[in-house]
Amino acid sequence: MTLARRRRLVERVMFALSVGCMATALSVLFFLLGYITYQGISSLSLSFFTNLPAPVGEAGGGMANALLGSLKLLIAAACLGIPVGFLGGVYLAEYGGGKLGFLVRYAADVLNGVPSIVIGITVYALVVRPIGHFSTLAGGVALGLMIIPVALRSTEEFLRLVPASLREAAIALGAPRWVVIVRVVIPAGMRGIATGLVLALARVAGETAPLLFTAFNNRYWSEGWTQPTASLPVMIFTYAIAPYQDWHDQAWAAGLVLLALVLGANLIARFVLRRGGPIQGRA
Amino acid sequence: MEVVRAPRLRIPVPSRVVAPVPSSTPVRGAGVAVSSAARLRRRIGDFGFRATALGFALSVFVITGLIALSLVRTSWRSVVTFGWSFLWTSTWDPVFEHFGALPFIYGTLMSSAIALLFAVPIGVGAAICLAELLPQRLADPLTFLVELLVAVPSVIYGLVGVFVLVPVVRTLGNAAQPLIGFLPIFRGPVYGVGLLTAGIVLAVMIVPFVISISREVLLAVPQTQRDAALALGATRWETIQGVVLPFARSGIFGAVFLALARALGETMAVTMVIGNRPEIAASLFAPAYTMPAVLANEFAEATSDVYLAALMEIGLVLFCITVIINGVARLLVMNVQRNTAGAAE
Numbered sequence: 001m002t003l004a005r006r007r008r009l010v011e012r013v014m015f016a017l018s019v020g021c022m023a024t025a026l027s028v029l030f031f032l033l034g035y036i037t038y039q040g041i042s043s044l045s046l047s048f049f050t051n052l053p054a055p056v057g058e059a060g061g062g063m064a065n066a067l068l069g070s071l072k073l074l075i076a077a078a079c080l081g082i083p084v085g086f087l088g089g090v091y092l093a094e095y096g097g098g099k100l101g102f103l104v105r106y107a108a109d110v111l112n113g114v115p116s117i118v119i120g121i122t123v124y125a126l127v128v129r130p131i132g133h134f135s136t137l138a139g140g141v142a143l144g145l146m147i148i149p150v151a152l153r154s155t156e157e158f159l160r161l162v163p164a165s166l167r168e169a170a171i172a173l174g175a176p177r178w179v180v181i182v183r184v185v186i187p188a189g190m191r192g193i194a195t196g197l198v199l200a201l202a203r204v205a206g207e208t209a210p211l212l213f214t215a216f217n218n219r220y221w222s223e224g225w226t227q228p229t230a231s232l233p234v235m236i237f238t239y240a241i242a243p244y245q246d247w248h249d250q251a252w253a254a255g256l257v258l259l260a261l262v263l264g265a266n267l268i269a270r271f272v273l274r275r276g277g278p279i280q281g282r283a
Numbered sequence: 284m285e286v287v288r289a290p291r292l293r294i295p296v297p298s299r300v301v302a303p304v305p306s307s308t309p310v311r312g313a314g315v316a317v318s319s320a321a322r323l324r325r326r327i328g329d330f331g332f333r334a335t336a337l338g339f340a341l342s343v344f345v346i347t348g349l350i351a352l353s354l355v356r357t358s359w360r361s362v363v364t365f366g367w368s369f370l371w372t373s374t375w376d377p378v379f380e381h382f383g384a385l386p387f388i389y390g391t392l393m394s395s396a397i398a399l400l401f402a403v404p405i406g407v408g409a410a411i412c413l414a415e416l417l418p419q420r421l422a423d424p425l426t427f428l429v430e431l432l433v434a435v436p437s438v439i440y441g442l443v444g445v446f447v448l449v450p451v452v453r454t455l456g457n458a459a460q461p462l463i464g465f466l467p468i469f470r471g472p473v474y475g476v477g478l479l480t481a482g483i484v485l486a487v488m489i490v491p492f493v494i495s496i497s498r499e500v501l502l503a504v505p506q507t508q509r510d511a512a513l514a515l516g517a518t519r520w521e522t523i524q525g526v527v528l529p530f531a532r533s534g535i536f537g538a539v540f541l542a543l544a545r546a547l548g549e550t551m552a553v554t555m556v557i558g559n560r561p562e563i564a565a566s567l568f569a570p571a572y573t574m575p576a577v578l579a580n581e582f583a584e585a586t587s588d589v590y591l592a593a594l595m596e597i598g599l600v601l602f603c604i605t606v607i608i609n610g611v612a613r614l615l616v617m618n619v620q621r622n623t624a625g626a627a628e
Contacts, residue, residue, distance in 0.1 A: 011520035015416060021408030022425065025490050029432050032443060039446075084339050091336035106613060107343045113541070113609035114350065114602060115548025117575045121582060121598045122350045125357045145346060152343065176325040178332035199434075206436020209550035209575065213582055233438045237551055240442050248446070255442050259435065266434045270427065 033259075040256025043249035048257075053219055053235075056244045063254055065221050069136070069229035073215055074201055076140020076225065077147055081204075082197055084144075085151025089193075092152065093159035094181055105153070112149035119145055120210035128214055134228035139215025143204040150203060154196025158189045161279050188279055195269040202265035206258060208233035232258045354602055358595035360588060369596060375561040377581075382593035384600065386561040390478065390571035391601075394553060395546040397482025397567070398489055403539055405486075406493025413494065414501035415523055426498065432491035441555035444484040449475040449556055452483070456568055471566040476558035479567040484552050489542040496541060500534030500616070501527060533615045540612030544605045550575035574601045 047062045054061025088108075092101055123142040128134055162185050170180040186193070215229050217238060222229035232254055239251035355362075361369065365382060372383030409429075413422045453475030463469045504527050512522040528535075558570020559580060574597050585591040 007518050007521065011518045014520045014524075015412075018408045018412040018416060021405045022412040024405055025409045025432070025494060026425065026428060028487055028490070029428055032432075032435065032439070035443060035447065036439065084342055087336050087339035088343060091333075091340035095333055095336065096340065104340045104343055106610075107347055109613045110606055110609050111343055111347050111350075113544045113548075113605050114347075115550065115575055115605055117548065117550040117578050118350065118354070118598050118602050118605075121578060121595065122353050124582070125353045125595070126349070148346065149343065152340075177329045179328070181332070202434065206434075206438065208436070208438045209579060212579055233436060233551075236438050236442060237555070240438075240445055241555060251442060255439050259439055262434055262436060263431060266431060 036252065036256050036259055039249075039252040040254075043253040044256060048250075048253050052221070053230075053250075056247065059246070061246075061250065063230070063232065063235055063250065063257075065218065066230040066232045066235040066254070067257075069215070069218070069222055070205065070231045070233075072136050072222075072225070072229065073139045073143055073211070073231055074205055076137060077143035077204055078197075078201060080141060080144030081147025081200070082151055085148045085200070086155050086193070086197070088148070088152040089155025090159065090181065090186070092156040094177075094185070096156070105156075108149040108152050111145075112153075115209070116146060116207050117209040117212075120213050123210065124213040131226075133226075134214060134216035135226045136215055136222060136229045137225045139211045139229065139231070140225075142210035142214045143207060146204050146207065146210065147200045150200040151197055154200065155193050158192030158196060158279075159185060161192065162188045163279075191276055192273065192279065195273050198265055198269045202262050202269070205265075206233055206262050208237050212237075351602065354595060354599040358592050358599050361592035361596040364589065365593070365596075369593070370600070373561075373563060375577075377585075377587075377590050380587060380589045382589070384574070384593075384597050386563050387572050387574045387577050387597060388600070389563050390481075390557065391547055391573040391575070393478055393571065394481040394485055394557065394573060395543055397479065398485030398546045399539065399543060401483065401486035402490045402493055402542060406490045406538075406542070407497050407535060409490075409494045410497035410501055411523060413498045415519070415527065426495070429491045429494050433495060437488065437549060438551045440484055440488050441552035444480065444552055444556040448480055448483060452477070452480045452568075467565045468567050471564065471569055473568045474558060474570060476556055476570055477566075477568045478557065478571045481553045481557035481571070481573070482567075484556050485546045485549060488549065488552060489546050492545060493538050493542045496538035496616070497531075497535050500531045500538060503534070504530045533618055537612045537615030537618075540608055540615065544608040544612065547608070548575060548601060548605050550579050554579045574598075 047060045048064075049062060049067065050064050051060060051062030052065055053063060088104070092104060095101070096104060119142050123138055123145070127138040127141055131138070166184055166188055167180055170184040171177070175183070211231055211234050215231055215234070217234050218228045218230045236251050236254045236258065239247040239254070242248075361382065365372075369382065369384055370388065371385050373385040374381045374383050375386060376382070413426055413429075417425065453473055456469075456473035456475070456479075460469065460473060508526050508530055509522050512526040513519070517525065553573050554576040557573060557576060559572050559576060560570040561572045561577070562569070564571070578594055578598060578601075582591075582594055585594050
């Protein structure tokens, strides 16, 4: 074999391997989607969305309380995480050029990497223990803490996309810096920022570990904000490791619903970004 | 477009069109000509806004510090009682309150190592495919799909792991054992749950992550580098191997470290498939236990103070490990971005 032919052969082999890697990764995705849909759809029914969990062996149970619980947890998390992350992101984008900005950015990235279970036990020590019991609020705090670094970095990223000429024009008209930011820069970047926040919420919506010792679980409706609550991810976990077939079926149904919600939010967010562009008035 | 013309009439042509502003008349816009009271007010407004935003930005430090502090405080009893031996003794006995975290540290490190073993080659290979081989029309939607995989919640991976992967590993493991069982790493009964299964689930979870970051790093390599190598007669693969990958090396390392940090802290999927037995066995088929998994399983039933403190200390160890690894990884990725910016100029 001549050298040239060998080099070409090596190239072909390596490229084939690389395409093979890609195909492997994608086939996992399609298998996952297909299998969960297949398993979940057979145990999904209207009662899943309207009923409380039924005792083992009894048909017709649902996860209505877990659906509502997840929603409440997300609302609580959004109330904590979004304002902090959003304003922190505004600081980084508008004032964060110096050393302090670098440090905040770095700390946010590190906080983002803290395992979710560690967040869970910390919130247990800081919130659950002093209060004395598990609650929706504590779960919301745990999820909210996880939103902050994500919301912060995505807000910063989208504000940076706002062209400097817009800021300069507003400043040239004599507007104070903060008015420029609030009235011009933030509205211009709002579409991107909102998408980023939706993605951050979608991310924590599937988190299980931080809820185990904060929101805990509940077989019934959770009233108010100070009682333990069921949530979709924790339900999936509890039902999947239990030894009962009908609970497994329910876990698949819940898995399908959770996956549909999370991937749906991702699809919509990315679609909005792609169609309109992150910045208002620019494609 | 800028048109350079020869100067006629000996008037120098400005290189850029600038609106002529007679320097004698000051620019007086509505907002600029303000009284000193209004100026004070706007200065207060500016200052107040900046301070508020700064406060929220600084909360990131406060939260990180609070997490560290509360972990140290609640685990202090265990830290004092067991000292450093906590990290290298392997008795985990809640009844006699003797705690050593070695089995969990071992399980965490081993399962993550197995995950990296699978995930790094596949991830980098796929990233090369996306960034270097495929035309953008094809690569963009595929990247989109890969990024969807990142969004899949970990409990879903656990669900599929329990009901699909565990039986598969059990069947294949039992079938293959007569052939490979003489090796210590494949010895012993195959339950299906165990270190290998956990490693595979973790690998599946972190592959999209490796692909997505590596792809970004590869795309950041300046095109001139590739052009130069191709012009010297290198094949496309030789260009990738000899020029693109070395250029992107530290960024890819960063991607691997970030994936590692994720794998180390992953809780739900691992808890569901690793078998949860605090023993150190050479066999990959043997059940094991990881730090996040022991927290998930035993935290709620920790009755005594020492038990709770020991679990908190595991959390503290996990926190320290991931903070260090994330810190290093971020620096590596940042380094590449800076280098690239320098080389592109």
